[in-house]
Amino acid sequence: MTRLERALRAHEGPVVVAWVVLIIVFTVGSSHFLTISNIDQVLVQSLFVVFVAIGMTFVLTVGGIDLSVGSVIGLGGAITGLLLIHGVPAWLAVLGGLAAGGFTGLANGLLITRLGLADFIVTLATLSVVQGIVEVMTANAPINYPPHALSTLTSGHIGSVSTAVVYAVLIVIVMTGVYRFTPFGRAVVAVGMNPRAARLAGIGVETTRVRAYVVSGVLAGLAGVFLASYLSTVQALQGSGYELTAIAAAVIGGTSLRGGRGSVWGAALGALLLSTLQNGLVLLGLNGYWFDLVTGGVIALAVGLGGGLQGIRWIGREKVARPYQDGSPA
Amino acid sequence: MIVAKKKTTSGHASSAANDSGGAQEHRASTSTVLNVSSHVARPGAAPALFIVLVCIVMGVASPGFTSLNGWYFMVNESVFIILIAVGMTVVLIVGGIDLSVGSGMAVAAALSGQLLLDGVPMALVFVIVLLVGVAVGLVNGLLITYVGIPDFIATLAMLTALRGVLLIWTQGNPVLGYVTHAYGVIGGSTKIAPYLTVPMLLTLAVAIAGSVLLRYTVLGRHIHAVGGDGDAAVLMGVRAKRVKIACYVISGVLAALSGILLAGYLSQVSPGTTASGYELMAVAAAVLGGASLSGGRGSVFGACLGAIALTVITNLLSWWNVNPNWSDVLVGVLILLAALLQRAGVIVATRGGQTKRPRLADPQPVTRAPQSV
Secondary structure, eight states, rough: OOOHHHHHHSTTTTHHHHHOOOOOHHHHOTTTTHHHHHHHHHHHHHHHHHHHHHHHHHHHHHHOOOTTTTHHHHHHHHHHHHHHHOOOOOOHHHHHHHHHHHHHHHHHHHHHHHHHOOOOHHHHHHHHHHHHHHHHHHTTTOOOOOOOHHHHHTTOOOOOOEHHHHHHHHHHHHHHHHHHSSSSHHHHHHHHHOOHHHHHTTTHHHHHHHHHHHHHHHHHHHHHHHHHHHHHHHTTTTTTTTTHHHHHHHHHHTOOOTTTOOHHHHHHHHHHHHHHHHHHHHHHHHHHTTHHHHHHHHHOOOOOOOHHHHHGGTTSSSHHHHSOOTTTOO | OOOOOOGGGGGGGHHOOTTTHHHHHHHHHHHSSTTTHHHSSSTTTTHHHHHHHHHHHHHHHOOGGGGGHHHHHHHHHHHHHHHHHHHHHHHHHHHHOOOHHHHHHHHHHHHHHHHHHOOOHHHHHHHHHHHHHHHHHHHHHHHIIIIIOHHHHHHHHHEEEHHHHHHHHHTOOOOESOHHHHHHHHTTTOOBHHHHHHHHHHHHHHHHHHHHHHHHSSSHHHHHHHHHHHHHHHTTOHHHHHHHHHHHHHHHHHHHHHHHHHHHHHHHTTTTTTTHHHHHHHHHHHOOOTTTTTOOOHHHHHHHHHHHHHHHHHHHHHEEEHOOHHHHHHHHHHHHHHHHHHHHHHHHHHHHHHHHHHOOOOOOOOOOOOOOO
């Protein structure tokens, strides 16, 4: 197996290929695309989905799904904003936002593991509950927290790169490390692959699942804090719809919806791909209405490409007999 | 998806809850007819129990809510969700999920409105729109089985793409002014008899047809086989890909039908918002009604009750004049409550089964080795 073949067959292969193709298309189509300020903008706009998609990768890998992240983004931002209004120091307010996200994740995890309810239903319910709580908390009006309290998060610059991008890169590196090299990260993969075997190997299956939901909640809260900083205001519905985008980003990046496999940096790149697409379409002068259609097409293409690249192993080789080549019934 | 369920959910519980597939289980455990514990885990028991609870509480607190007229409104409103929930049940049983139904409904609704405005005869309009539904389902099915895209992603992409097509086509402008008296009758905004509308009858017919399809036809048994264990089904000679495509086509057609009715009911279609989010309601209805997200199990009857329960939840809140800011909280809590009722039923049934028969061995949950997607 050549090195190229192996690289293409990696689960992150399709997202890299799709992203490079997009960049080439947009660079040819618009002279403004490949400028530092535009690249910086694309990166900053993608990082909210990047954070959520990384958390989603943990939950998907462990064999669950977290639909509540969209409203947790609102919760994280709202808690931080309200704490700032009440004169709490910025770092403590940010911690408060993260804690609120983590608490939601804990509630999700406990409801799912201790009561044995379905992941989809529990997180759909908390999506609704948390959104309602935020609406009540904010009286459904935008929160205008003291200006500049959070500005260091997204509007600072190091050279010509936003500080936000630096934070995002740090988070991607740290979370990739957690996913691949810590006992917790390995337990997440093991539980997702085969919970019975994981239990027999001495892994606390339910604890691991709860922790995955907490990770997802904290990262969604973090996305909420950054979004609050970026928009310099907080609205209850500011994260609505992010859950499906984040799942799409994670899966484009090579995470399996059936658990047991995932990639943190793949998910981040998946989010970046969607953000690049949005930016490029605007630069090409397409009407905003086209965005949904093209996004749908690109999601299908990128994931379909994954299937195609996986098939490379059979080129010029004897086919392995597999009775059921659907991929799976699920 | 949920492989790591507690022990109690495997074995007895799943087969006791498997109404359509577990006939022999029932025969064994219902030697006494009045064995409550074997019924509480049946699909649809939880939403039914929930609806009964609401009836009792509201019957005492404010009788107007559960009057015949109140039920008429709620059932008439729930048919749109019921139709897509029936399709969702079929897709969930085969082991998939169809997130495109909300956008499919919106496209169908806008298309019927626009074609009627263009002077196309009504019957022809409905045929065209239903064919569009078939096409959407076919594309979903082909993407999933032959291109190898996971169900969730393929239909998510379809959800986004269909909404995009609708926005581009209408340029964001609502479709309106197409409603005639006849269309109002078809959409259910006009009654044909006291407490009776055309969509109610249509939905009843669809629910019965869906039930019969899943229980008594070859395709129905194949759908259960593929969802239960795809590899085994293929080895048995089931054409798994075709079965799966058929399921998505059924879901697509039912979404189109629901969209046609919705257009008549609403008398205006907004491209951005109409039927948005319905896909999650349909999944919730099917799951509350006993469908499993990991395939092989589901009940049309249960899904109908689940959809009605969800409609009751939203109507309860407007009946009480709940502060709209609180209504989201309560919707979530009530969904959790309904899910808890279902779970409690499963636990009760499992305990009942245990006392009767000694278990030879801990039944093992069917886990499938992860395959490349």
